[in-house]
Amino acid sequence: MSFVKMRDLRVAFDGTQVLHGIDLDVAKGEAVGLVGESGCGKSVTWLAALGLLPGKARVTGSVTLEGQELCGASRAALERVRGGRIAMIFQDPSSSLNPVVRVGRQITEALRIHRALEGDTARNEAIRLMDMVGIPDARGRFNTYPHEFSGGQCQRLMIAMALAGEPDLLIADEPTTALDATIQAQILDLLGTVRDETGMAMVFISHDLGAVSHICERICVMYAGRIVEEGPVQLLFDDPHHPYTRGLFDAIPRLDGGRGRLVPIHGTVPDPKNLPQGCTFSPRCPRATGFCRDNLPLLNPQPDGRQLSCIHPVPVYGQRPQVLDCRGSAAA
Amino acid sequence: MLSFVLSRLLRAFITVLLVMTFAFCVLRLSGDPAQILLGPDAPQEAIDAFRERWGLNDPILVQYWAYLRSLLSLDFGMSMRDKSPALQLVLERIPTTLQLTVPALILKIGIGIPAGVYAALHRESVADRGVIMLAVLGFTMPSFVIGLLLVLIFSVTLGWLPSGGQDGWIHGILPTLTMSIGGVGILARFSRSAMIEVLGQPYIRAASAKGVSWRDVVWKHALPNASVPIVTIVGFMIGSLIAGAVVVETIFAWPGIGRLLVVSVANRDLAVVQCLLLVIAGTMVLANLAVDILYGWLDPRLSRKSGVH
Secondary structure: OEEEEEEEEEEEEOOEEEEEEEEEEEEOOOEEEEEOOOOOOHHHHHHHHOOOOOOOEEEEEEEEEOOEEOOOOOHHHHHHHEOOOEEEEOOOHHHHOOOOOOHHHHHHHHHHHHHOOOHHHHHHHHHHHHHHOOOOOHHHHOOOOHHHOOHHHHHHHHHHHHHHOOOOEEEEEOOOOOOOHHHHHHHHHHHHHHHHHHOOEEEEEEOOHHHHHHHOOEEEEEEOOEEEEEEEHHHHHHOOOOHHHHHHHHOOOOOOOOOOOOOOOOOOOOOHHHOOOOOOOHHHOOOOOHHHHHOOOOOEEOOOOOEEOOOOOOOOOOOOOOHHHOOOOOOO | OHHHHHHHHHHHHHHHHHHHHHHHHHHHHOOOHHHHHHOOOOOHHHHHHHHHHHOOOOOHHHHHHHHHHHHHOOOOOEOOOOOOEHHHHHHHHHHHHHHHHHHHHHHHHHHHHHHHHHHHHOOOOHHHHHHHHHHHHHHHOOHHHHHHHHHHHHHHHOOOOOOOOOOOHHHHHHHHHHHHHHHHHHHHHHHHHHHHHHHOOHHHHHHHHOOOOHHHHHHHHHHHHHHHHHHHHHHHHHHOOOOOOHHHHHHOOOOOHHHHHHHHHHOOOHHHHHHHHHHHHHHHHHHHHHHHHHHHHHOHHHOOOOOOO
């Protein structure tokens, strides 16, 4: 049974639809990647699920957590879920920590809320968590402030804070985007270790396919507020069917083989206020026909186990990319 | 920390010295106290004797040197009009002014900050728009207009409150209100914009994502961050507690520091004006110093200890 189940999740800001009905399941202990360019609605999907969008956002549809409806749930119910069942870490670790609160207190705050730990017990547990995520001299730095840490260490602290509530699911929203390449790799390793040790499920939001493949078992490719292809990592890597998925792979630099030019995806993600007719990817798609420009394809299950929304999918994929070796390279 | 305070104290001292010197020069360039105090019909001998008595015939540098030397022995000079020590005249008036400015400051803080924070938390609601409108109205209306309007309403039309004088707390109500309205508007606007900025920061969303209740997000995460700009403004207000309000005290005939300043300037009562400016500059500078020290405590990023400025 799915741990989190989204059905027809839609989000609109000031009447502009940005999420057009997302169906997504996350099973217990599973790692799912959510990929796509900036502005595809990857983050919005999970912010909406946790009720973290600003008040002007209109969220409809259903998000259930082991049967409990989160969409439209009371503030108190959502506060119990946040951090305790589903934790989230963000893109910009340095500004995600409160600059005027000591880091130790920011971690013990979560321990108090979700595990009712107080005083020395909380302090010791916070130090253990800081130790676990690889903060050197955790005891000595318990009382320091976020500006005394580097970006990578701030993300480690964010992870420690997320782990404090012993969540069943961690949403990592582009956790490595703001960090440089070597630190990215360290944080990815840390997330992998944490997952192995706790067995929690993970949703990894990124535009970096290399990073996603490193962590996840399943990938959802999003484009303009819709899922366009979904399936097991290896299947999508070996044989992407949606031209957008294929485009994301082609834009990854390769470590082996000849030095050819990268194939970019031309154009940009369409403005949600002004979506093209038919398939929203059709203006940028090399395979689009007149039919694509008039008809919106639906996300349909395929015989090989994936889901795909494309009328003219990519038939064969010639060479297999060595994406597993190029962690840290940006696909977009 | 100590060297920081010492360097600030030195700067404060220089500021006060500059204010003092400026006041000293301007007062002596702007008119002859002998002629103003003794009147236009005074005989020349009386004027000469007056000048001799107060040392006004000496070169200005000699006068300045004498002034500085007397200050070092804490002698602030004598009032030319009352023949009593200037410092005593000023100190006598301070409590009278504080009777207005302290309640006014409490009103400014007690109404302005909560109103601004409330508006920020209910952004674009009717309450928010109301707060903005009243705040703009409050701090754009000059205090003499507000004062006269209040007198018109509460003294002339309704006859509830006295329009002037200083005879019991009931006389203080209108001047206190007049003084606080502008400050309430300023603090409401500043608190609102500071809170709105802070509420848009990633750490606020991160705190919510951690499961912190909205109440605690506002009180423990947002307000401490928004306090720096608010404290700056409150510091200015505390600094001007003693300066009082020249206009408001004049409208309501309140015998405080402001009135003393007006009267002394008009009479060219040199020692009194100099002493007043010294006291006012001193409190302003001390309030600023206190705010600077408070910054480091409110926001560790501004603390000198860590060397991050």
